[in-house]
Amino acid sequence: MSEKVKEIATEDFQRAKAVAQDAVRSGAYLYPLKGIAYFSTHRSLWKPLISKLAPTVTLGLGVTTFMFAFTYLPQAAVLTVFNGPLAALTTILLVLSESSTIFSVLSKNFLIDDALIDTFDGTLVSRNMTGVVSEGRQIRPGGDPISKLGKIMKRPFAKFTPKAIIRYFLYLPLNFIPVVGTVLFVILQGRKFGPNAxxxxxxxxxxxxxxxxxxIEKRKAAYTSFGIPAVLLELVPVVGILFAFTNTVGAALWAADLEQHNTTAPALREQAKKAE
Structure with a gap:
């Protein structure tokens, strides 16, 4: 029995190690940071955010304040039983996560849906991926990347589904496990966030x-490694709205790099054949 346990543990460790190595090799975890850098240096991409800034900041402040005022103490009391002195920290993370989820549901469904689409498309246009964007919307001549965006012909961002909300609350009990549970909770949230981006x-x-x-299956580790830092950034109270836009920019930069790789790789293979 002990040998069987060791065998299973070794297999699981090797599998986890392979996934971690794939995630590191992909470099996808850097794209949320690249999104921040790119967004900060391309002022035209600020337009969609600025147009929605006032109502979304107000909503974020309202949701976060309400959650801390009415849910922090009851949840801290429960988590103290499981986490002891760490309950203060884990409860803060839990309430921030809950606030972020509620804010995402409300803002992405009613306030910033179009703005995020414009940000994604505008980033692709700035990376000379106009041909890709033209499959989903009209493109105007001239101007900056955002000004080139015309009428949207297809709306891809799915609304926050009941299944996603149910899954979120199923994961909540993980926070009862000190430290490790909270880490697992963020990882599971990140695993779903990556493909959605x-x-x-x-x-x-x-x-x-x-x-x-x-x-997605071929890039499962990469999407998880992208989703974890992206989720953590959007957990930050109020300014999480800014990171929702920079994460969108990061996702678009990643898509542009995937497109560039897909178009250059066949060309390189063709050149290699000619050289032979």
């Missing part, structure tokens, strides 16, 4: 459900 890309590429699933 490329919803617009899948739409523009006209991928079928099967193609999308295969695409």
């Amino acid at each position: 490329h919803a617009r890309y899948f739409q523009l590429k006209q991928m079928s459900s099967r193609q999308k699933e295969e695409f």
